[in-house]
Amino acid sequence: MPFMIAGIDVHKRVLMVAVADASGSEDDLEFQYRRFGTTVGELQHLAAWLGDSGVREVVMESTAQYWKPVWLALEGHFEQHLAQAWSNRAPKGRKTDFKDAQRLVRRQMAGELTLSFVPEAEQRQMRTLTRRRVQLSRDRVRLQNQLEALLEEMRIKLSSVVTDLLGASGRRILKALAAGEQDPEKLAALGDARLKCTRPQMQDALASAPPAVLCKLLRMLVEQVEFLDRQMEELAQLIAETMRGWQDAVARLAEIPGIRMVAAQQILAETGPQAGPFLARANSSPGWAPVRDARKAPG
Numbered sequence: 688m689p690f691m692i693a694g695i696d697v698h699k700r701v702l703m704v705a706v707a708d709a710s711g712s713e714d715d716l717e718f719q720y721r722r723f724g725t726t727v728g729e730l731q732h733l734a735a736w737l738g739d740s741g742v743r744e745v746v747m748e749s750t751a752q753y754w755k756p757v758w759l760a761l762e763g764h765f766e767q768h769l770a771q772a773w774s775n776r777a778p779k780g781r782k783t784d785f786k787d788a789q790r791l792v793r794r795q796m797a798g799e800l801t802l803s804f805v806p807e808a809e810q811r812q813m814r815t816l817t818r819r820r821v822q823l824s825r826d827r828v829r830l831q832n833q834l835e836a837l838l839e840e841m842r843i844k845l846s847s848v849v850t851d852l853l854g855a856s857g858r859r860i861l862k863a864l865a866a867g868e869q870d871p872e873k874l875a876a877l878g879d880a881r882l883k884c885t886r887p888q889m890q891d892a893l894a895s896a897p898p899a900v901l902c903k904l905l906r907m908l909v910e911q912v913e914f915l916d917r918q919m920e921e922l923a924q925l926i927a928e929t930m931r932g933w934q935d936a937v938a939r940l941a942e943i944p945g946i947r948m949v950a951a952q953q954i955l956a957e958t959g960p961q962a963g964p965f966l967a968r969a970n971s972s973p974g975w976a977p978v979r980d981a982r983k984a985p986g
Contacts, residue, residue: 693737693765694791695747696784697754700725702733705788706740709796716793720785725753730760737765746795748772748787749803758805767805770794774801806959809929813956816926820919821953827915834861834908841897841905848884848892853912856882860893865906869896926952936960 690710696703702723707716719740723733737745745761746768747754754769761767775791794800806814831853835846845860846852852861859877868874875889882889897905930937933955940951 689741690744691740691742692744692746692792692795693740693742694788694795695745695757696787696791697748697750697757698725699751699753702729702757703784703788704733704737705785705792706737706742707789707792709744709792713793713796718785718789718792720788722784725756727756727760730756733757734760734764737761744768744795746770746791746800748775748791762808768795768800769803769805770800771803774799810956810959813926813929813952816922816929817953817956820922820926820949823915823919823922827912827919830908830912830915834905834912837901837905837908841901842895843897844892848889849878849882855879858909861905861909864893864897865902865909867899867902930955933960 689708691706692709693704693706696705702725704721704723706719706721709716721733721736723729723736742765744767745765747757747770749769749771758767758769770791775787775794777787777790791800805811835852838845841864843864845857849857851857856878860874863874863877871890871893874893875886878884878886878889884892930952936955937948937951940946940954941948946954
């Protein structure tokens with residue numbers, strides 16, 4: 688009985704597809720070739736052609752982000768595999784159109800490809816959200832560093848007298864500076880009474896008359912930070928809604944010392960609530976044993 692496998696060499700604008708019957712010898716493979724675009728209509732034609740050809744298994748390269756629309760178009764219709772591009776390298780770096788797709792089929796049959804784990808749609812959505820949150824956090828740190836550098840250029844030593852530059856007191860002072868206020872007494876009065884620094888120390892840190900152009904740059908940076916904060920808050924709500932069905936798993940994971948809610952959500956988005964594929968891979972790895980068994984082993 689034929690077992691048809693399709694290899695797809697993924698590019699930004701074009702897909703090179705090779706289909707062969709893998710039930711016979713690798714030396715006797717006969718390939719069918721087709722070229723498709725990457726638009727929605729072209730991907731529908733691809734799925735229809737693969738179905739008409741009796742394809743049961745599809746393997747494609749993980750080329751940048753361009754494999755994702757292809758995967759989504761074929762999901763639920765075929766068994767799919769995502770091969771890491773380096774494992775399908777051509778000899779001496781040679782690359783030709785259909786040869787790469789053909790090589791995907793041959794190496795999949797031989798078990799020579801390194802395959803990436805692609806989770807189910809719900810978990811992929813969670814990964815997208817939590818990874819976006821990580822990126823926003825990094826952007827916020829980068830902006831805060833730029834903000835501190837600009838304050839040094841303005842000869843404003845605010846970060847030396849307040850613990851959190853972007854806390855409530857710091858923000859009030861930064862917004863007043865950005866609006867053009869230069870009176871140290873008025874600026875210092877915006878600080879909270881619970882700040883550890885004294886009022887004279889705060890005034891001394893703010894005793895500068897920065898040029899108007901730097902004040903405008905400061906306003907832009909403060910607005911960017913506030914925009915990121917609003918996005919992060921909205922993203923947190925989206926993540927909570929998406930993970931509503933996983934709340935028990937999140938809560939259990941957050942009970943581990945050192946793991947808070949955000950980290951628990953991140954871990955679950957990466958591994959899934961049961962971490963099934965990772966445990967299965969660990970159990971099938973030669974020489975692997977659970978810690979509890981290893982402790983009981985002789986020696």
